[in-house]
Amino acid sequence: MAARDDKARREDKGIAEFRQIRLAAAEAHYREGLRIAEQYVGSNSVAAALPASLIARILYEQGRLDEAEALVIDRLPLISSATMLDCVRSAYFVLVRTATARMNFGRAHTLLERAENHGIARDWGRLTSAATAEQARLHFNEGRVDEGAACVDRLERLAQKYPASRLCAWSEIQWDYKLAQAHLLAQRERPEEAMSILRELQRQTEAAQHRYFLIRVEIRLSALQLRVGKAAEAMNRFGRILAACAGGGLYQIILDEGSITSNLVQVVRQSGSMSPHLMSYVDRLVADSQKARQDRLVPTFRAQALQALSTRETAILTLIAQGLSNKEVARGLDIGPETVKSHLKSVFTKLGVERRAQAVSRAQTMGLVITQ
Numbered sequence: 001m002a003a004r005d006d007k008a009r010r011e012d013k014g015i016a017e018f019r020q021i022r023l024a025a026a027e028a029h030y031r032e033g034l035r036i037a038e039q040y041v042g043s044n045s046v047a048a049a050l051p052a053s054l055i056a057r058i059l060y061e062q063g064r065l066d067e068a069e070a071l072v073i074d075r076l077p078l079i080s081s082a083t084m085l086d087c088v089r090s091a092y093f094v095l096v097r098t099a100t101a102r103m104n105f106g107r108a109h110t111l112l113e114r115a116e117n118h119g120i121a122r123d124w125g126r127l128t129s130a131a132t133a134e135q136a137r138l139h140f141n142e143g144r145v146d147e148g149a150a151c152v153d154r155l156e157r158l159a160q161k162y163p164a165s166r167l168c169a170w171s172e173i174q175w176d177y178k179l180a181q182a183h184l185l186a187q188r189e190r191p192e193e194a195m196s197i198l199r200e201l202q203r204q205t206e207a208a209q210h211r212y213f214l215i216r217v218e219i220r221l222s223a224l225q226l227r228v229g230k231a232a233e234a235m236n237r238f239g240r241i242l243a244a245c246a247g248g249g250l251y252q253i254i255l256d257e258g259s260i261t262s263n264l265v266q267v268v269r270q271s272g273s274m275s276p277h278l279m280s281y282v283d284r285l286v287a288d289s290q291k292a293r294q295d296r297l298v299p300t301f302r303a304q305a306l307q308a309l310s311t312r313e314t315a316i317l318t319l320i321a322q323g324l325s326n327k328e329v330a331r332g333l334d335i336g337p338e339t340v341k342s343h344l345k346s347v348f349t350k351l352g353v354e355r356r357a358q359a360v361s362r363a364q365t366m367g368l369v370i371t372q
Contacts, residue, residue, distance in 0.1 A: 003036050003039075003040050004040075004047075006036060007033045007036040007037055007047065007051070008033075010029045010030070010032050010033035010036070010051070011029065011030065011033050011050065011051055011054065011084070011086075011087075013029045014026040014027070014028075014029035014030045014033070014051075014054060015054070015086055017029065018054075018057070018058070018212060019209070019210050019211060019212050019213075020209070020211050020212075020248075021211045021212050021215065021244065021245070021248030021249070021250055022248055022249075023058050023061060023062065023248055023249030023250065024249055026054075026058060027055060027058045030051045030054045030055045030058065031051070031055060033050075033051035033054075034048055034051040034052060034055065037050075037051060044078075045078075046078050046079075046081065046082050049075040049078040049079045049082070049087075050079065050082055050084050050087040051087075052071045052072065052075055052079075053071070053072050053075070053079050053087040053088070053090045053091040053094070054086070054087060054090050055071060056068040056069070056071040056072045056090065056091065056094045057090040057093060057094055058249075059071070060093070060094045060097060060098070060252055061249070061250050061251060061252050061253060062249060062250075062251055062252070063251040063252050063255070063288070065097075065098050065101055065252075066352070068094045068098065069094060069095065069098045069361070069362070070353070070358060071094075072090075072091045072094055072095060073095075073353075073355075073357055073358045073361040073362070074355055074356075074357030074358055074361070075091070076091055076092075076095070076361075079091045080118060085124050085126055085127055088115075088118070088124075088127060089115075089126065089127050089130050092111060092112070092114075092115040092127075092130075092131065093130070093134075095111050095361070096108045096111045096112055096115075096134060097252070097256065099111065099364075100138065100256075101256075101292075104364075105138060105142065107364050108138060109135065109138065112131045112132075112134055112135045112138075113131075113135075115127060115128075115130070115131035116128050116131040116132055116135070119131060125158055125161065125162040125170060125173050126169060126170070126172050126173060128158060129155060129158045129159075129162075129172070129173040129176040129177070130172075130176060132151050132154050132155050132158065132176070132180075133151070133155060133176040133177075133179065133180050135148075135151045136148045136151035136152055136155070136180040136183065136184075137180070137183065139151060140183050140184070140187055141258065145184070145187050145188070148180075148183070148184060148187070149184055151180065152177070152180045152181055152184050155173075155176055155177040155180050155181075156177055156181075158173055158176075158177065159173055159174050159177040167204070167207060167208045171204070171208060172210075172213070174204075175201060175204065175205065175213055178197050178198075178200070178201045179198075179201060179216065179217065179220070181197055182194040182195075182197040182198050182201070182220060183220070185197070186220075186224060186227075191224045191227055191228050192228070194220075194224055195221060195224050195225070195228075198217055198220055198221045198224070199221070201217050202214065202217050202218065202221065205217055211244070211248075212250075215241060215244065215245065215250065215253060216253070218237060218238075218240075218241050219238070219241060219253075219254070219257055219260070219261060219264075220260075221237060222234045222237045222238040222241065222264055223257075223260045223261070223263075223264060225237065226263065226264060226267065231267065234264065234267070235264075235267050235268055235271060238261075238264045238265075238267070238268055239268050239271070239273075239274075241254075242254070242265075242268060242278060242281065242282060243278060245281075246277065246278055246281040251281075251284075251285075254285055255285065255288055255289060255292065258292070261285075261289075262285075262286075262289040265282060265285050265286060265289065266286070268282065269282050269283075269286065308350045309347065309350060309368065310343075310346075312333075312343060313343050313346060313347050313350075314368065314369070315333060316329055316333070316340060316343050316344065316347070317344075317347055317359060317360070317363050317368070317369050318369045319332060319333070320344070320356055320359070320360055321360045321363065321364065321369045326340045326341060326344075344356070344359070347359055351363065
């Protein structure tokens with residue numbers, strides 16, 4: 001009982017530190033929670049899966065996407081069966097954003113639909129709103145404004161269903177709606193209205209001391225200020241954002257906004273008024289932004305993986321993704337079970353994974369196999 005309570009306290013403290021963008025402190029709490037779980041109930045338990053999902057979120061935000069994905073790939077069923085909403089939300093976030101970074105938008109949308117339905121089934125408004133808001137963001141980034149607007153409508157209904165008369169956990173549902181609404185207004189060439197909503201949201205997240213969400217709001221405000229010709233204000237605001245992110249350990253949050261932040265990064269970089277530490281951080285952002293743009297034009301890793309996997313390996317992986325055992329795959333392809341094992345070992349090497357579930361998730365993320 002004492003160990004369980006200590007683990008729960010560690011996770012709660014870690015979540016609080018994450019909201020303050022103190023990632024190193026958050027990760028320390030999560031890893032201690034994981035150590036306690038592994039010591040008392042084992043590494044393959046639900047208790048261990050929960051802090052693992054929170055650690056994965058930290059790794060993702062630090063730009064360590066492969067490591068983050070590996071922590072949750074084969075733990076998602078365990079995590080989804082648990083009762084801690086923040087852990088479920090973190091796991092879906094990591095897998096969705098990783099799929100998006102690899103330009104497999106179909107996989108990202110499929111995961112988001114699952115997360116939204118999971119939230120509805122369990123009456124978890126914060127999970128439902130987070131998944132719907134992420135769907136809206138993806139639609140807007142893909143230029144599908146009508147689909148994004150439909151997500152904003154769903155968010156508005158969620159905000160009405162879960163009203164927050166004071167600052168509390170449900171406030172995040174209201175914030176998800178307002179952030180998406182501002183994004184929609186910007187898409188419809190109504191930047192002043194969008195900025196008005198964002199300033200209100202800025203005040204609310206500051207009052208709640210939720211610095212992580214505040215960073216998201218400030219990024220949008222900076223982008224809109226640059227867009228309407230307020231370059232000096234945009235540069236000052238975004239310079240503060242970069243300093244806060246660099247100091248707190250956040251990285252991927254900047255890259256995930258794509259061209260919106262890459263333009264801002266270039267403006268701030270050209271100002272030349274940065275410390276050596278911040279300049280190093282910005283240089284890395286510029287390099288990774290350029291690489292991301294090149295990957296969007298030529299998705300080399302996926303192309304290499306497609307070329308590397310043989311027709312037989314792809315067929316085996318597809319059947320594995322459908323839930324078949326090695327023996328069932330062998331019967332279906334009229335080959336021996338040992339041949340299936342040999343092919344799977346080759347697949348693991350080529351995809352850089354160690355287990356079947358990881359291979360399936362990695363292949364789905366890259367669009368190498370498609371399952372219903």
